[in-house]
Amino acid sequence: MTAVDLCALDELEDPGSRGFALPEEAGERDAESLFVVRRDGEVRAYVNRCPHIGTPLEWQPHQFLDLDRYYIQCAMHGALFRTEDGVCVSGPCAGERLAPLQVEVREGRVILLLPGAPAETGATR
Numbered sequence: 001m002t003a004v005d006l007c008a009l010d011e012l013e014d015p016g017s018r019g020f021a022l023p024e025e026a027g028e029r030d031a032e033s034l035f036v037v038r039r040d041g042e043v044r045a046y047v048n049r050c051p052h053i054g055t056p057l058e059w060q061p062h063q064f065l066d067l068d069r070y071y072i073q074c075a076m077h078g079a080l081f082r083t084e085d086g087v088c089v090s091g092p093c094a095g096e097r098l099a100p101l102q103v104e105v106r107e108g109r110v111i112l113l114l115p116g117a118p119a120e121t122g123a124t125r
């Protein structure tokens with residue numbers, strides 16, 4: 001596993017979201033972007049790509065949630081996704097889901113875990 005230190009948990013509002021670009025050292029993946037969302041104390045991470053037509057989801061930098069801060073919302077056509085599992089509950093890709101990434105909180109830091117050789121690295125943005 002490659003562990004990527006994303007940010008301090010305190011930097012994430014609850015509910016709230018934040019986007020990141022992965023550095024190349026994070027592994028063989030190309031420079032995909034991802035986002036983390038925190039709601040009700042749970043932190044989840046997803047690839048920043050809408051299953052509808054593959055565009056990034058955010059309205060503005062780091063703004064992935066709808067106005068009520070309940071669902072993840074795609075800025076392009078308004079699809080709504082559950083924060084807990086990334087499943088689309090409304091919109092043109094209803095029933096599809098965001099690609100999940102493994103994330104955990106360690107000692108107050110949000111850590112992304114990627115398959116690959118062990119390494120400690122940081123994310124950008």
Ligand code: FES
Pocket residue numbers: 050051052053054055074075076077078079091092093
């Ligand atoms: S691109 Fe996300 S709903 Fe269409």
